[in-house]
Amino acid sequence: MNELKEKILQEGIVLSEKILKVDQFLNHQIDPSLMERIGEEFSERFKNDRITKILTIESSGIAPALMTGLKMKLPVVFARKKKSLTMVDHLYTEKVYSFTKKTVNEISVSKKFISSQDRVLVIDDFLANGEAAIACLRVLEKAQAEIVGIGIVIEKSFQPGGKRLREMGIRVESLVQIKSLKNGKIQFVENE
């Protein structure tokens, strides 16, 4: 997605060989028009897959997932990292290990929002080690829902998440794939 690549080149900041900061348009400040086009792109890629529901994780996944849901006319569920006061239902809960922070977090989804009838598209902002995506897959497995694919805004291809998921047979659609952040330079995978 060329427009997204240009935005990353213009506004992304390489903080280290592993960390790209895109808080100018994706995960702190949001560019709604760009999110709309991201939603259109995911919608186009998964239009023939009879998807019934979109699943993401708060907070940075919400914007691209919501726009995809708007374009596909589908409900969006965001897994919560904290259980809220009103989450009195039965929940699917999974652990997510963060390699960068060396912490374990939990995500929870109310059982009533994912059923064995659902064909689910998972959307997230970043794919690095794949831990968050795999936690979503485990939720879907418990719910006996079908995972149709994963839509990722920015895949860091030099980290193992994309390979792990594809080797599990999961369809992963990344709007851009980053090959390297070495020497402060953003290099994309060219044959996307």
Added chain:
Amino acid sequence: MNELKEKILQEGIVLSEKILKVDQFLNHQIDPSLMERIGEEFSERFKNDRITKILTIESSGIAPALMTGLKMKLPVVFARKKKSLTMVDHLYTEKVYSFTKKTVNEISVSKKFISSQDRVLVIDDFLANGEAAIACLRVLEKAQAEIVGIGIVIEKSFQPGGKRLREMGIRVESLVQIKSLKNGKIQFVENE
């Protein structure tokens, strides 16, 4: 906003005299079409106010704020409850006291996203005691930005937040106002 009232009556669950659960369409599962119409409504109400930026708080404020930003063609900033690894900039940080949970949390906004040139619309899903909204106002005050108004999806008028804010001279636009949740029954303020 009649459509929102109907949705609340159909899908809202009264958990107690103070707590209305709307996780079916607002803060766990999201109805993107309803969010779009909420965005249109806020856009219509603030269209003549020369707003330059929308501010909300993760996570439940993101969906209505994003749709308002889309309709108004404005960037959206969401205040973060946790400081992320990439938040290495100078931050505005404010405490938010939660009456229900009896805890103090912090919200942070990067200084680079709010300037003294900005005319800001704050959007949030709920208004109860007003603590979150007031934390946003303090961020805007520190940034010397102008607060144009606050757009709320659901105001619980039996709690003091709306009165507090209006007495401070803040324009508060709530799409629905709930008068009471007593006896498990949702009653709206009629003269909205």
